[in-house]
Amino acid sequence: MDLGEFQIPGNSDPNQKTSHLSLDIGGSLIKLVYFSTNDGDDDDELGRSGKGSVGVSNGNRSFPVLKGRLHFSKFETRKINDCLDFIQTKRLHIGGCQLLGALPIEKTIIKATGGGAYKYADLFKEKLGICLDKEDEMDCLVAGANFLLKAVHQEAFTYLDGKKEFVQIDHNDLYPYLLVNIGSGVSMIKVEGDGKFERVSGTNVGGGTFWGLGRLLTKCKSFDELLELSHQGNNRVIDMLVGDIYGGTDYSKVGLSSTTIASSFGKAISDKKELQDYRPEDIARSLLRMISNNIGQIAYLNALRFGLKRIFFGGFFIRGHAYTMDTIAVAVHFWSKGEAKAMFLRHEGFLGALGAFMSYEKHGLDDLMVHHLTQKFPMSSLVGDKICSPLNGELNDNESIECSVYAS
Numbered sequence: 001m002d003l004g005e006f007q008i009p010g011n012s013d014p015n016q017k018t019s020h021l022s023l024d025i026g027g028s029l030i031k032l033v034y035f036s037t038n039d040g041d042d043d044d045e046l047g048r049s050g051k052g053s054v055g056v057s058n059g060n061r062s063f064p065v066l067k068g069r070l071h072f073s074k075f076e077t078r079k080i081n082d083c084l085d086f087i088q089t090k091r092l093h094i095g096g097c098q099l100l101g102a103l104p105i106e107k108t109i110i111k112a113t114g115g116g117a118y119k120y121a122d123l124f125k126e127k128l129g130i131c132l133d134k135e136d137e138m139d140c141l142v143a144g145a146n147f148l149l150k151a152v153h154q155e156a157f158t159y160l161d162g163k164k165e166f167v168q169i170d171h172n173d174l175y176p177y178l179l180v181n182i183g184s185g186v187s188m189i190k191v192e193g194d195g196k197f198e199r200v201s202g203t204n205v206g207g208g209t210f211w212g213l214g215r216l217l218t219k220c221k222s223f224d225e226l227l228e229l230s231h232q233g234n235n236r237v238i239d240m241l242v243g244d245i246y247g248g249t250d251y252s253k254v255g256l257s258s259t260t261i262a263s264s265f266g267k268a269i270s271d272k273k274e275l276q277d278y279r280p281e282d283i284a285r286s287l288l289r290m291i292s293n294n295i296g297q298i299a300y301l302n303a304l305r306f307g308l309k310r311i312f313f314g315g316f317f318i319r320g321h322a323y324t325m326d327t328i329a330v331a332v333h334f335w336s337k338g339e340a341k342a343m344f345l346r347h348e349g350f351l352g353a354l355g356a357f358m359s360y361e362k363h364g365l366d367d368l369m370v371h372h373l374t375q376k377f378p379m380s381s382l383v384g385d386k387i388c389s390p391l392n393g394e395l396n397d398n399e400s401i402e403c404s405v406y407a408s
Ligand SMILES: Nc1ncnc2c1ncn2[C@@H]1O[C@H](COP(=O)(O)OP(=O)(O)O)[C@@H](O)[C@H]1O
Pocket: 025, 026, 027, 028, 029, 030, 076, 114, 182, 183, 184, 185, 206, 207, 208, 209, 210, 211, 223, 224, 314, 315, 316, 317, 318, 319, 349
């Protein structure tokens, strides 16, 4: 068995070995997933055979099973050098996946997806001496989502009226569903099985739009600052409501209440105010609501197009943010008259990177298959209208979860 295990210099745990680094290099963020084992790990009822590995039989084949952790990290794509430094310092590239008989470095292959796998291939070769083995972005998103929905307990949840509820996924009744990945832009994918999918729609109004416009309009220095700001804002200051147009009353004939947003940012037409006269928090709130609502609505229309009842939302735009999820869920609920359900994923931003990780197995470079993940962190709790969880905000940036993999 060669899992390309290497010790990580500078790591607080000298016994830790890493392997199978996978990357998703998107328009806004670079996501990393890698696997580590610990020499010192003790196990377990299965009867351990050293170095974190145990043997199990699966049908006709007997697989060694490695116990370890999957690690998740992210960097802003505009700061790609920080990511390269991180990989180099931790020597994650060395434990990528080396072809048998290859000289170290020379033929190290790292699975990578996202547009940046093309754009930055030369940079990775030049700086780290590694070849990015490109995997299709949609293939990876779907593989990552299917894997999470099947292997991770309490991965998917609904969010409505400030209430989060985990959804029990029946493996035999998972398909079909609509996967909406809200990254820089938005992709909508009808998923009918493992590797069986079609990208049915998309929109260019996505996470990049929120962050880009928000940065220009509010002068925020980071995405999280913008998100935090939106928390304190009131969108009604700047959005034109049905009541603003109808003299304070509902437009009940078509089912529009006076508080429904008739036109996002519409009040700015007649307010005789300049940008600086609006509070940045109100602008941030209005922008977040406009974009989330729009994505929720387009997602529902696509679900309707294909008769899909379940819509899973992923991508780092969501960021486990209560107001974002609430707006998307309300849009889906409203337009579907309660027929369709918006569901969110705890590892929302890592679908592509996980899919790339899974693809090490597909290509026979190394027979690797994650078959079980166990989360050891406490579950989320709600404080005010914000979910506080180890998977939220910055806390999910350097998270790791226990898992075991088949390897040969
Ligand atoms: N720390 C962050 N920096 C920049 N954007 C962030 C951050 N956290 C969340 N986002 C949001 O997530 C989006 C990127 O989501 P992601 O799924 O990583 O897509 P991509 O693959 O296009 O980078 C950004 O456009 C932004 O809206």
